[in-house]
Amino acid sequence: MSKEIQPVSHKPRIAIAGATGRVGSTLASLLASDPVDITVLTRRPDAPQLPRGARIAAVDFEQPDTLENALRDTDRLFVSHGTSPQQVANEIALIDAAVAAGVRHIVKLSALGPASRLNPFAWHMQIEAHLAQQPVASTVLRPSAYVDILKRAAGQIAAGFWAGAAGEGRVNFIDTRDVANVARVALLEEFSPESQRAYHLTGTRAWTMLQVAEQLSNLLGRPVVYNHRSTEEQRATLLADGLPPLVADLLVGLDQMFRESALGETTSTVEILTGKSPRTLPQWLAENIEIFRNSTQHRAATTLEAREAPEPLVSNP
Numbered sequence: 001m002s003k004e005i006q007p008v009s010h011k012p013r014i015a016i017a018g019a020t021g022r023v024g025s026t027l028a029s030l031l032a033s034d035p036v037d038i039t040v041l042t043r044r045p046d047a048p049q050l051p052r053g054a055r056i057a058a059v060d061f062e063q064p065d066t067l068e069n070a071l072r073d074t075d076r077l078f079v080s081h082g083t084s085p086q087q088v089a090n091e092i093a094l095i096d097a098a099v100a101a102g103v104r105h106i107v108k109l110s111a112l113g114p115a116s117r118l119n120p121f122a123w124h125m126q127i128e129a130h131l132a133q134q135p136v137a138s139t140v141l142r143p144s145a146y147v148d149i150l151k152r153a154a155g156q157i158a159a160g161f162w163a164g165a166a167g168e169g170r171v172n173f174i175d176t177r178d179v180a181n182v183a184r185v186a187l188l189e190e191f192s193p194e195s196q197r198a199y200h201l202t203g204t205r206a207w208t209m210l211q212v213a214e215q216l217s218n219l220l221g222r223p224v225v226y227n228h229r230s231t232e233e234q235r236a237t238l239l240a241d242g243l244p245p246l247v248a249d250l251l252v253g254l255d256q257m258f259r260e261s262a263l264g265e266t267t268s269t270v271e272i273l274t275g276k277s278p279r280t281l282p283q284w285l286a287e288n289i290e291i292f293r294n295s296t297q298h299r300a301a302t303t304l305e306a307r308e309a310p311e312p313l314v315s316n317p
Helices: 022-031 064-071 087-101 121-132 147-158 176-188 209-220 231-240 245-259 269-274 281-287 295-307
Strands: 013-017 037-042 055-058 076-079 105-109 137-143 161-164 196-201 225-228
Touching (some): 022 037, 022 176, 064 087, 076 176, 121 137, 176 196, 209 225
Parallel strands (some): 137 196
8 A cells, every 4th residue: 555645734835856857757747746846956057958947046056054944944955966985075064954934845866775884875884874963854865776777888889798796795776766656755745743754665586697687688689698707807998998996986885786686676665655656677678669779879878878977876866
């Protein structure tokens, strides 16, 4: 049974930090049909992908007062930040500004996984620890790896193979749309001032990369092979492809989590909260198979995306 969303006595104002990301943009679209007022916090108020109908509030992390001013009269805040070295400082600044502005409930997009020195997992641990100490109701969403991460290998897969350091580890991928559905529930459900919740979000089952390759082979009608590399070989390859060291380290760390099956957990949380079973890996692959079909068409886009600091990859806009 899905989580019951109780009616509220007034029209709540929900602020979204990260509305241009994969989860945040879908969340904004979902909330557009709910009886809420939406404020989008953004460093780029002229960005074309901002949701229509929302109040746009420009913020500057170098000027903390802009954060607090933007959050005044806000009841609930959704926090998502692109994966970067500024993530910890910026999310903590948002949390502190929210508390100062009187926000009553903060929903943070985090990441599933064990305590770790690897980023972005370690970054999320720091932010979660700070949030837990604040006098505000909080809900932490901990998704497993976003299935969108497979798009980074689209050009290689279209050519018939891709490689990585995931070994034979198992990964329970999740669709970002399912994460957004849970985020909507978390923002609209009733809470007490003392509430501190954490939701572990996964797909329906875990997969090895060899099994992912098999699924791709069936859909494409030709063999797709996943080749194993050592961690050192994978990092050297990523750097040789022109990725910045930060991005290379993030992707190698993610492969390490995959190899150790640290993201192989299966939960029923998505279905319990939303009333719908999460989308499966085969469903997502079938829906996006054209991305993996034409190597010439997609290699340039994949290479450009890979050179940029990624959005949350595991939770990873």
